[in-house]
Amino acid sequence: MSTSVTALTLGGVDQLPAHARRCVFWEMDPAVAEDSREFSDPVFEKEAWLSTVMLEWGSCGQLANIDGNVAGCALYSPPSVVPRAALFPTSPVSPDAVLLTTLRSEHPYRDGDVAQRLIQAVVADLVRRGVRALEAFGIRGEPPAKAMSDRTVGSMRLMERIGAPARESRSAGCSPETCMIEADFLEDVGFEVVAAHHRFPRLRLELNSDHGWKEDVERALDQLLAAASLNEATRVGAP
Known part of the structure; x- marks a missing residue:
């Protein structure tokens, strides 16, 4: 199989995988996403966000292609244009870093090196642009708790802070579990934890010409x- 990774362009937004095109977990204020009067079309909202970022900042994504099929994507941008970036217990993102929000490999390519190839392309792009670091909010599995009631209450409060309303999940398939990057994978490819948390650590990858x-x-x-x-x-x- 022949794998290629190319930068996302304004004309290539419709090439994003289905979930990435509809997911607005990172790109919309949760309060707006919860209000049906303001939020009705996740595909339109996602394309509008991507267009704005690319016009003002430049390409903010990488697309992986295997033998003519879209195999995955990565999205990244300044944290100032990502509403949800300020809502985590490990916020804020460092002022010298770009935020990696999305890293997905599509079925049946999840067992290959698509995710690694995408990370390499993101790093190469940011190094050329003089960015000092790449950060991401990782996700870990829920640890066991002594009391189920404590775990339930704690999770509900954290979800309220991060903002994962039920209506958003139904309309766009968005949730921390489906839209965040596993912390273990980020550590495997060189990220280091800079703000520890049992559920949502913030990790950082220093960038340089090497x-x-x-x-x-x-x-x-x-x-x-x-x-x-x-x-x-x-x-x-x-x-």
Whole structure:
């Protein structure tokens, strides 16, 4: 299988996977999403948000494609344009960081390296743009509690703060479990916890030019090999 990752463009928004196109977990104020008078079409709201960010900040996503099929996506942006970024117990995001909000690989590609390839593309893009760090709010499974009532009350209060209203979940399939990135995966690819929490830690990946060296070297080698092949073909075909 041939995997490619390309930057999201204004004309490519409709290529996002179905859930990513409808999910407004990060992009809308939960209070607005809960009000049916203000919120009715998650696809429109998501496209409007993406268009605004791309016009003002530049590309804010990466798309993975395998043999012509969309295999996953990553979305990232300044935390100031992400309403939910201020609602976590580990908020706020560091002022020098960009926030990674979405990282999804689609079935049947979830067992491959799609997520890693997407992270690499995000890092390469941000390094070129001079960004110092990438942060993300991870999610961990609920730990066991001594009393079920304590766990239930605590979870309800935390959900009220983060904002995961039932109407939003029904309309767009949005919830922390479906729209956040697993903290364990983030740690596996190099993120470090900078604000600990049993459920929603904030993690950080420091960015510098070294992150892009492998991609640059591989690109240069590919160009050299292509040039060598062309020269060899020309030499063989010469009279």
